[in-house]
Amino acid sequence: MIAPCCSLFLYGGSGQFKTTFSTFMTQIHNRNNGISRPDRLNASIPAATELVYQKSDCVVVLDDLCPRDSQKNMTQQEETLLEIARIIADGTRPAKMRGRTVPRKEPPSCGVLFTGEYLIGKGSDAARLLPIKLSTPIDETKLRECQSKPLVVSTFLYYFIKWYIENYKSIQDRLKKWWEKYTQTELGVHKRLWETHFFLNTSHEIFLQYCRERNFTSPENAKINRHSFEKLLNDLVQEQDVRVKQGIKIEPKAVDPFELLSTLYKNGDFRVAKHKKKFELAPSKYDALMHNNLLCFQSDSLLAMFKNKGHFYTCAEISRSLRAKDALKLDSEGKNFKIGRKRYFGVFPSKLC
Known part of the structure; x- marks a missing residue:
């Protein structure tokens, strides 16, 4: 045994x-x-x-x-x-x-x-x-x-x-x-x-x-x-x-997550809920929530959106890319900020333009 x-x-x-x-x-x-x-x-x-x-x-x-x-x-x-x-x-x-x-x-x-x-x-x-x-x-x-x-x-x-x-x-x-x-x-x-x-x-x-x-x-x-x-x-x-x-062979990713998100934002390629209640009632209908002048993505939704575009990132890779561009809002502990009990990738829209 x-x-x-x-x-x-x-x-x-x-x-x-x-x-x-x-x-x-x-x-x-x-x-x-x-x-x-x-x-x-x-x-x-x-x-x-x-x-x-x-x-x-x-x-x-x-x-x-x-x-x-x-x-x-x-x-x-x-x-x-x-x-x-x-x-x-x-x-x-x-x-x-x-x-x-x-x-x-x-x-x-x-x-x-x-x-x-x-x-x-x-x-x-x-x-x-x-x-x-x-x-x-x-x-x-x-x-x-x-x-x-x-x-x-x-x-x-x-x-x-x-x-x-x-x-x-x-x-x-x-x-x-x-x-x-x-x-x-x-x-x-x-x-x-x-x-x-x-x-x-x-x-x-x-x-x-x-x-x-x-x-x-x-x-x-x-x-x-x-x-x-x-x-x-x-x-x-x-x-x-x-x-x-x-792990046998890891191919480098050709597109940086921040650059891809910026392109999608400029092209209007994702669905944004403007009201928190709408988003909570039907989260599957939206890719992001506009909250306090931030584009807020749940991790699963963001990964799925990138996957649909043919890009397979991890949450860590996305976080590093957004932080490198000062595009991510963080809480006092340096984590993704919360809306209620859930953490979100809170992205400053101005950084994506």
Whole structure:
């Protein structure tokens, strides 16, 4: 058998409660302190490395990869994310940190869940991550009620862990048999992603076994859930494998994002809502919102608009390009500014003319 050696990456636009969801789903409620805030990706690589080695049999959440006002800060966050993903995947820590030799230890025994607003990683870096896009905002109120009042989530996790320990030997035997079958199959994807598929697929089957035994679900509903999960997992792994293969050769982009946006603006090639209510009622009808003399783009809409024009950028690339031209409005923390709970690319129209 092999140890789990992948990291999950929950990403999506701002205002979708990725942080809340991640922390609530990976912690058992502490009656004295509640739910702890996750560590941030702006930690240095040595600090983040120490963190994952200090944790045991749990999930560490490293939070908030998002566009920053400083190119240096963005690069540092991305480097930290990729380095931790390498440590989890390879099972080894860097030989040196801050110029001093670090004693070798056993591989980390925790899982890692990253959160962020944009994707990074191609080639071998992409093979160490499995991104999961959060496209619909989480209902924060209901989630908090389940964790902080009746403690539904924590109670469920407690009894699931108890059941797992009581049935450890039989579960271990099942995993060995599953692994033997997996070694005889081929998904046609990178080996690391193939292993990731095994870990998540078998974990879900064990989870459903518990739910069936405790009558939380019927056998019929369990089959439906199983089929749906397998399809989603297959799609996620296949999509990430495409990013892995893109890393073999990365072609330079011929058009700068700012220049393309400027051309589209001058030609009147995107749909702008002039009123916030209209935009909120039918966001799919518009590419941008005019708000306080700013052209405001949601990240997904902006990426889709560029994609329709045949240009595939990342949010980080767009942000860097706009900042280089002083065309992007930022908040006091140097992040994309917010309208309500959501962050937007707020572009000064005068810069596009």
